[in-house]
Amino acid sequence: MAAQIFSAIFVIIIGVGGCVAYFWGANKLLDLIFPSRGVSGTAAVNNLRRQGLVRPWLFVGPAMIILTIYLIYPVIATLWLSFFDRGGTGFVGVANYEWALRDPDLRNAILNNLLWLAVVPAACTFLGLIIAVLTDKIWWGTIAKSLIFLPLAISFVGASVIWKFIYEYRGEGQVQIGLLNAIIQHFGGQPQVWISLPFWNNFFLMIILIWIQTGFAMVILSSALRGIPEETLEAAVIDGANPFQIFWKIMVPQIWGTIAVVWTTITILVLKVFDIVLTMTNGQWNSQVLANLMFDWMFRGGGDFGRGATIAIIIMIAVIPIMVWNIRQANKETGGH
Amino acid sequence: MAVATGNSFASRFGVHIAVLIFVAIWTIPTLGILVSSLRDKDQIIASGWWNSFASSSQTEAGRLPPASAQTQKDGKYVIEGSVFGDGAKRAISAFGVKAATPTQYPAGTSADLGDGVTLQVNADGSFVLASPKAFEGDRGQRVYYASSAPPKFTTDNYQTVLFSEGIGRSFMNSLTVTIPATVIPILIAAFAAYALAWMRFPGRALLIAVIIGLLVVPLQMSLIPLLKLYNGVGTFFGVPSKTYLGIWLAHTGFGLPFAIYLLRSYIAGLPREIMESARIDGASDFEIFVKIVLPLSFPVLASFAIFQFLWVWNDLLVAMVFLGTAPDQIVLTAKLNALLGSRGGNWEILTTSAFITIIVPLIVFFSLQRYFVRGLLAGSVKGG
Numbered sequence: 001m002a003a004q005i006f007s008a009i010f011v012i013i014i015g016v017g018g019c020v021a022y023f024w025g026a027n028k029l030l031d032l033i034f035p036s037r038g039v040s041g042t043a044a045v046n047n048l049r050r051q052g053l054v055r056p057w058l059f060v061g062p063a064m065i066i067l068t069i070y071l072i073y074p075v076i077a078t079l080w081l082s083f084f085d086r087g088g089t090g091f092v093g094v095a096n097y098e099w100a101l102r103d104p105d106l107r108n109a110i111l112n113n114l115l116w117l118a119v120v121p122a123a124c125t126f127l128g129l130i131i132a133v134l135t136d137k138i139w140w141g142t143i144a145k146s147l148i149f150l151p152l153a154i155s156f157v158g159a160s161v162i163w164k165f166i167y168e169y170r171g172e173g174q175v176q177i178g179l180l181n182a183i184i185q186h187f188g189g190q191p192q193v194w195i196s197l198p199f200w201n202n203f204f205l206m207i208i209l210i211w212i213q214t215g216f217a218m219v220i221l222s223s224a225l226r227g228i229p230e231e232t233l234e235a236a237v238i239d240g241a242n243p244f245q246i247f248w249k250i251m252v253p254q255i256w257g258t259i260a261v262v263w264t265t266i267t268i269l270v271l272k273v274f275d276i277v278l279t280m281t282n283g284q285w286n287s288q289v290l291a292n293l294m295f296d297w298m299f300r301g302g303g304d305f306g307r308g309a310t311i312a313i314i315i316m317i318a319v320i321p322i323m324v325w326n327i328r329q330a331n332k333e334t335g336g337h
Numbered sequence: 338m339a340v341a342t343g344n345s346f347a348s349r350f351g352v353h354i355a356v357l358i359f360v361a362i363w364t365i366p367t368l369g370i371l372v373s374s375l376r377d378k379d380q381i382i383a384s385g386w387w388n389s390f391a392s393s394s395q396t397e398a399g400r401l402p403p404a405s406a407q408t409q410k411d412g413k414y415v416i417e418g419s420v421f422g423d424g425a426k427r428a429i430s431a432f433g434v435k436a437a438t439p440t441q442y443p444a445g446t447s448a449d450l451g452d453g454v455t456l457q458v459n460a461d462g463s464f465v466l467a468s469p470k471a472f473e474g475d476r477g478q479r480v481y482y483a484s485s486a487p488p489k490f491t492t493d494n495y496q497t498v499l500f501s502e503g504i505g506r507s508f509m510n511s512l513t514v515t516i517p518a519t520v521i522p523i524l525i526a527a528f529a530a531y532a533l534a535w536m537r538f539p540g541r542a543l544l545i546a547v548i549i550g551l552l553v554v555p556l557q558m559s560l561i562p563l564l565k566l567y568n569g570v571g572t573f574f575g576v577p578s579k580t581y582l583g584i585w586l587a588h589t590g591f592g593l594p595f596a597i598y599l600l601r602s603y604i605a606g607l608p609r610e611i612m613e614s615a616r617i618d619g620a621s622d623f624e625i626f627v628k629i630v631l632p633l634s635f636p637v638l639a640s641f642a643i644f645q646f647l648w649v650w651n652d653l654l655v656a657m658v659f660l661g662t663a664p665d666q667i668v669l670t671a672k673l674n675a676l677l678g679s680r681g682g683n684w685e686i687l688t689t690s691a692f693i694t695i696i697v698p699l700i701v702f703f704s705l706q707r708y709f710v711r712g713l714l715a716g717s718v719k720g721g
Contacts, residue, residue, distance in 0.1 A: 004665070008513040011585065012520055019524040027623040055622055059532035060544065062525045063593055069566075070559060070590025071551050077562035088565065127359075134356050139348075144356050146706065148363040153702035154695045155651030157670045161677065161691035162366045165373070165684060175384055177684070179369060182385050211363065223714055243348075273557050275653045279674050295559055295654070298564070305561050306567065312557040323553045330549045331542075334509075 017064070075316075078309045087305035096310040106311070109288040111272040115171035115202055116209075116273060116289065121266040123210045125259060128217025132225055133247065135218075145222065149215035156212070156275035163208045164280060167194040205287060208276050213269065217262045225251060242287045264322050271318050288316050367695075370688040377489040378685035387464075392428070392485035396439050399480055401464065404472035413467045419461040422480060432482040433456040439481035458482060459695075494689040501678075504690050506664055509673040511650060511697075513581060514660070514668055518588035519645045523638055525589070526596030531626050533597065534605035535612060545601070552595040560658050563587065567659065579661040587659050588652075592645050599715055603637035604630055640712030643705050647698050669694040 013052045034047035034054075078228050131148055135141035151159060168178030169191055176182040181191040194204045200201050228251060252259070274291035281287045283296065294311035297304050366673050373386045399420050407414045421427065431440035434450060442448040447457040450554045454468040458480065466478060499505035532538075533545055571578030607630065615625050631638075654671040658667045662675070673690050702709060 004509065008517060008581070011517050011582070015517060015521045015585075016524060020523070022649075023524075023528055023623070027621070031621075050546065056532045056536040056541075058537035059528040059536065059622075061624075063529035063597060064544075065588070066525065066590050067548070067593055068549065070563065070587060071554060072547075074559035074562040075554060078558050079563075081561060131356070131359055134352050134359075137352050139354060141356070144360050144701075147360050149706075150588055150699070150702065151367070153647055154367070155653070155670050155698070157653050157673050158651075158691050158695040161673060161687050162370050163678070165369055165688060168684070175382075177382060177385050179365070179385065179387070182387075191530055205605070211366070214363075217715055219710055250496040268553050268555075272557065275670075275674075278653070279677055290556055291555075291654075294560075296658075298561060298658075305565070309561050312555070312561065315555045315557050318554055319553050323550050326553060327546050327549050331546065 028114055030054055078312050081305050082311035082313050084306045086306055088305045096306045105288060108286055109290045109293045111201055112289050116206055116268060116270045120206050120209050120270050121263045124213045124217045124266050125262050127214045129221050131218045132222035149213045149219060152215045157279050159208050159212055160279040168205060169193045196282055198286045201285055201287050205276055205280055209273060213266055216294050220258060220262050224255040228254050268319060268322060271315055370691050373684060374494055374506050374689040374692045375490045377491055380489060381684050390488055392487050396483050401466055401476045401477040401480055401679045403475045413469060414471050416466040418653060419462040420464055427460060427484040427486045428460050429462055429482045429484050434480055440483045453702050494685045498686055498689045502686060503664055504693055507667055507669045511669045514584055515646060515649045518649045519642055521585060522589045522592045522596050522645060523642060526593055526600050529597050530600035530604050532628055533601045543720060548594050548597050552598055563659060579659060584659045587655055588649050596641050600637055601677060602715060604634055607633055634716060639708040643701060643709045644712050646701060650698055
């Protein structure tokens with residue numbers, strides 16, 4: 001263990017030192033090859049121009065290499081692999097996609113993912129908006145926001161343990177130590193094994209993600225609400241608008257853009273949801289989702305890379321519209337700067 | 338904002354109540370595992386954690402001594418003693434002699450069992466069984482009682498989990514993964530962000546678009562090719578394919594698009610005059626970056642560092658693909674997932690382990706919340 005800590009510290013020093021040495025050294029080298037000081041006027045101008053051509057690439061170079069290896073190449077390779085068999089060597093054409101259309105597990109996963117997409121972003125945005133509006137009005141609102149925000153720092157696995165404890169089921173007649181079943185029993189209801197109830201268990205898993213992500217929506221929307229000009233609200237009050245009219249007709253339309261950002265961010269997260277399903281049910285009782293199914297295929301029986309890659313492509317296809325929208329949005333905002 | 342809803346007392350009161358309910362829903366689950374992790378492991382299964390400050394009560398059954406223990410007293414046959422053979426300190430609230438009604442009689446009262454036989458069980462466990470006729474048989478009277486034990490809190494669970502369940506080792510592994518994977522991307526991203534914000538070169542707009550596109554590419558797209566690549570590199574050089582170096586680089590790669598995006602938008606917003614006056618004074622891009630841009634960008638560097646730290650610490654997927662499951666490599670999240678499988682019913686172990694895995698993010702979060710929120714607001718297109 002001591003060796004491990006030592007090697008970690010060593011790597012930090014080497015990594016950071018290496019980065020500094022690269023950027024500093026490359027920069028020095030460039031100054032040596034194309035000197036701009038101590039040479040004649042035109043030569044200096046020419047060399048400065050050449051430096052200007054090369055230096056940006058020295059700065060973005062390391063990032064580009066890593067991005068290429070870890071993101072750009074894999075995206076192309078995954079697309080490529082989705083046309084190959086389990087070992088990734090024999091070309092099978094669109095067989096994996098045909099399988100994807102027929103496979104009942106995959107269909108179940110897609111349907112569940114759609115259910116997650118319909119519920120989680122909407123619930124997070126709605127709850128986040130309500131809490132943002134309410135906490136703005138009270139003196140202890142900052143503390144309340146901090147506490148609601150807190151689950152965002154908790155890992156999905158940690159959150160799964162937390163909620164598994166809430167959903168815990170004990171046989172009838174025994175003391176229920178899970179909060180949910182204890183409440184149900186207190187009011188005379190029947191305790192249930194919540195996470196193995198087909199269909200409804202999806203919602204019990206979604207609650208975990210909603211619990212984590214509402215804080216995110218709340219913080220973003222709260223800051224957008226602060227940006228609403230006071231005059232528009234005052235004018236509405238003078239015109240005799242009631243609180244609900246103010247909320248729906250004055251406040252919401254002004255923060256529409258922010259709502260869209262929150263919604264799409266959570267949508268992408270939902271498409272990738274993996275940890276919660278793996279730790280709570282591992283896809284049993286019809287609670288499978290795409291990311292967990294893909295993980296399953298990656299390692300099941302030594303792994304089927306072709307089918308795993310095909311599932312990854314399905315997730316990617318769902319993300320593409322958001323990707324295009326983001327790029328357009330960014331181009332509009334920066335105007336190329 | 339103060340004008341938004343009505344200002345009547347009732348509606349203000351309603352707002353307080355509503356926020357209180359939301360806060361309760363959002364904090365009680367975490368409180369549950371914190372409280373449970375500190376409870377005695379027998380009490381966790383005997384009562385809900387919300388009752389942990391009350392005495393935990395349980396119904397027990399016992400058998401009184403047989404007829405051979407009887408003595409004669411005041412013309413009656415009497416058997417005396419304590420129902421607690423083990424000398425435990427519990428308090429009895431009620432007792433009974435039938436399984437169907439185990440708490441029929443309050444403690445301290447005398448129960449009539451028929452034929453003139455009486456049984457009295459006191460709160461401290463002592464009992465008196467009296468009868469006008471001699472007791473017979475070698476099987477004593479069955480007795481049921483509800484006893485309560487005082488609440489008991491302990492740190493034993495933490496000792497067990499840290500030192501014999503391997504959580505302590507995993508904690509170190511998580512730190513080993515997280516710290517380099519947080520530090521390495523910062524410098525690489527900062528240089529790239531500066532170039533993309535303040536240097537003119539062909540293809541810059543395209544590069545920015547590519548990075549924004551990469552922001553939302555699902556991690557799943559990278560896993561299989563990288564797994565193959567790592568296995569290939571491992572076989573080729575005869576080294577293990579699951580190494581800390583491998584996961585550091587993987588996290589660096591996955592974190593870079595967000596890092597560059599976040600840093601670029603901040604650095605692009607720095608005042609142009611500062612850069613230009615430095616350039617007129619003869620400073621090179623490298624000097625401007627090191628002496629002006631880096632110090633001014635401290636808040637955004639801190640934001641990114643917190644993000645990356647939380648993301649790497651809380652990650653399960655990347656760790657499961659690129660690291661092994663042996664004790665010298667398994668990180669906290671993966672260990673917790675393994676415990677869920679092997680220790681499914683041992684809530685004292687699960688709650689304690691879960692609390693240990695979330696304590697570091699919670700500390701980071703509470704102490705640096707300002708930077709965290711700033712990062713969220715600046716970079717809310719990233720999908721987490």
